[in-house]
Amino acid sequence: MKSLPKRTDVREGDTWDLRSLFASDTEWDEALLEWEKRIPLFRDYVGTLGESAEKLAQCLVFDLEIDREADRLGTYAHLRMSEDTAATPAQRMMGRFQHAATKAGELASFLQPEIMAIQASVLEGWLEEPVLQPFRLMLQRVVRNRPHVLSEPEERILAMQGTFAGTAGKVFRQLTDADMKFGTIADGKGNELELSNATFTTLLHDSVPEVRKSAFHQYYAQYESHANTLAATLSGSNERDAYAAKVRCHPSAVEAALFADNVPLAVYDQLIAAVRAHLPIVHRYYELRRRLLGLDEIHHYDCYVPLVPELEQKHTWAEAIQEITASLQPLGTEYCDQLEAGLRGRWCDRYPNVGKQSGAFSSGTYDSDPYILMNFQEDVIEHVFTLAHEAGHSMHTRLSADAQPFQYAGYTIFVAEVASTFNEQLLTRHLLSKAHSPKQRAAIISREIDAIRGTIIRQTMFAEFERMSHSSVESGEPLTLEKIRTIYRELLTAYFGSGFAIDEALELESLRIPHFYRAFYVYKYATGLSASIALSKRVTEGGPKELAAYLQFLRGGCSKWPLDLLRDAGVDLETPEPVGLALTRFGELVEELESLLG
Numbered sequence: 001m002k003s004l005p006k007r008t009d010v011r012e013g014d015t016w017d018l019r020s021l022f023a024s025d026t027e028w029d030e031a032l033l034e035w036e037k038r039i040p041l042f043r044d045y046v047g048t049l050g051e052s053a054e055k056l057a058q059c060l061v062f063d064l065e066i067d068r069e070a071d072r073l074g075t076y077a078h079l080r081m082s083e084d085t086a087a088t089p090a091q092r093m094m095g096r097f098q099h100a101a102t103k104a105g106e107l108a109s110f111l112q113p114e115i116m117a118i119q120a121s122v123l124e125g126w127l128e129e130p131v132l133q134p135f136r137l138m139l140q141r142v143v144r145n146r147p148h149v150l151s152e153p154e155e156r157i158l159a160m161q162g163t164f165a166g167t168a169g170k171v172f173r174q175l176t177d178a179d180m181k182f183g184t185i186a187d188g189k190g191n192e193l194e195l196s197n198a199t200f201t202t203l204l205h206d207s208v209p210e211v212r213k214s215a216f217h218q219y220y221a222q223y224e225s226h227a228n229t230l231a232a233t234l235s236g237s238n239e240r241d242a243y244a245a246k247v248r249c250h251p252s253a254v255e256a257a258l259f260a261d262n263v264p265l266a267v268y269d270q271l272i273a274a275v276r277a278h279l280p281i282v283h284r285y286y287e288l289r290r291r292l293l294g295l296d297e298i299h300h301y302d303c304y305v306p307l308v309p310e311l312e313q314k315h316t317w318a319e320a321i322q323e324i325t326a327s328l329q330p331l332g333t334e335y336c337d338q339l340e341a342g343l344r345g346r347w348c349d350r351y352p353n354v355g356k357q358s359g360a361f362s363s364g365t366y367d368s369d370p371y372i373l374m375n376f377q378e379d380v381i382e383h384v385f386t387l388a389h390e391a392g393h394s395m396h397t398r399l400s401a402d403a404q405p406f407q408y409a410g411y412t413i414f415v416a417e418v419a420s421t422f423n424e425q426l427l428t429r430h431l432l433s434k435a436h437s438p439k440q441r442a443a444i445i446s447r448e449i450d451a452i453r454g455t456i457i458r459q460t461m462f463a464e465f466e467r468m469s470h471s472s473v474e475s476g477e478p479l480t481l482e483k484i485r486t487i488y489r490e491l492l493t494a495y496f497g498s499g500f501a502i503d504e505a506l507e508l509e510s511l512r513i514p515h516f517y518r519a520f521y522v523y524k525y526a527t528g529l530s531a532s533i534a535l536s537k538r539v540t541e542g543g544p545k546e547l548a549a550y551l552q553f554l555r556g557g558c559s560k561w562p563l564d565l566l567r568d569a570g571v572d573l574e575t576p577e578p579v580g581l582a583l584t585r586f587g588e589l590v591e592e593l594e595s596l597l598g
Helices: 025-045 053-083 088-107 111-117 120-126 130-144 152-160 167-179 197-204 209-225 227-247 253-259 265-277 279-293 317-327 333-344 382-403 413-434 438-474 481-496 504-512 523-541 544-554 562-569 577-597
Strands: 184-186 192-194 361-363 371-373
Touching: 025 053, 025 088, 053 088, 053 111, 053 130, 053 361, 053 371, 088 152, 111 130, 111 152, 120 130, 167 227, 184 209, 192 197, 197 209, 209 227, 209 504, 227 253, 227 438, 227 481, 227 504, 253 265, 253 438, 265 279, 265 438, 265 523, 265 577, 279 438, 279 481, 279 577, 317 333, 317 382, 317 413, 333 382, 361 382, 371 382, 382 413, 382 438, 382 544, 413 438, 413 523, 413 544, 413 562, 438 481, 438 523, 438 577, 481 504, 523 544, 523 577, 544 562
Parallel strands: none
Antiparallel strands: 184 192, 361 371
């Protein structure tokens, strides 16, 4: 039986080196204590912001210093906890940081109300003074929030809620990553594997139908046994979102979420409408997949096994890096050399271990390496694409930090998903250029179809679920387990079609999606890939001007609104064209796959 190693048994070279944050947990402890001592100094600025541009600037400098240190402290605690979510020392670190961060938020809660209290004409004049030039855009964004900022006492009360506002997500993580045990299962080669969040995807790639089916039902049996608890945590998260939107005078939770990026609701709605309009070609793809796999009926657990197994060749960590850096050559030597050094070095925590957070992510700070968590499996090529994806995030972090001051270096998720999926597009192009037979080309096309299906179509279904589940809460209808099942069944029927066999257990899928605890995040995957399909074509088929525009986008941080950054790079998501083009491309790929494989 292959079981996951304990964290203490993982080879050091396969783990990330967090010393660019802190040399040790002890150094982190000392830094936290020093940071906690500085937090009360916020009181020195209370009541002074309206006195002069200089006083306002002094307070903003202090606030950014506190935020910058908080970023280091919080990121280190989060990364340590993600190594082993059940580890008591890491849990304690995270708890201590969150307690201190809540205190900082409470003491800083006067900032927005005091800035809002400055007469608009006075603030306009101050913004022309040199001392406030570094904060001009930041202040304009603060003032934009004027209708949604409460009085100072009310802001203080809201800030005090920070410690427990994320409780639903914490419970979800602890239950699904640490407490739930899925048992063991034999793969198609007879190897006994420990079933986990990390190995579940691997088993769904197994060529033996009964293995996929058994893994699916054994995995979801745990979710069924905890369904009421998980429904309660998801409901609590939705209720928190609805409350936060209402208390800040937003019409709805979705509009509150979009407001932060200055994204019109029409962008969200036209994404759903465009995907809905193209669902017939999606259903056609599922029927093609059923025929090619020789199945009487197709289930969700049949949607991940490769249609052309030749693509599922083994890639060691070193080989994955080699493929990725070769594919990214269109981005220039400087980009590729910096990334390769980080991936071959210790930016990454590479392989699964007991208690490790599932999935993958990139997380760095203004002052640290841009770290990557992976649960890399050598026999799943999708993990090569995942590494390319997270590398896109990490280089975005590094380039923005190098080009922008701290206050404008932190890019939004909306543009982040462009940088990551852009790298996946280049990797696909690289593999297609190496294809030496129609069957190998079919394998790569099949993977690209599944990438668009998973990132645009599937994430749009998730976005619809978020919209519907939040609407239920906002209308006063409790989000019970039965309501969750009903909403999700309706979406499964629409997105998978009448010819698809939908298992009852699949109605619980929404209970295992961690992104739902960060509401209205997932639609950005869909818009991000749509934009990256257009931009990767523009860069690879263009010249120095197109490349320079894209690299400038990566250096942009949050120095402009997300939609403006993308327009400067060459794509306009306020029009339906990018999403429509991506879905048209999906249809063309399905037709080519039909012609190649019949």
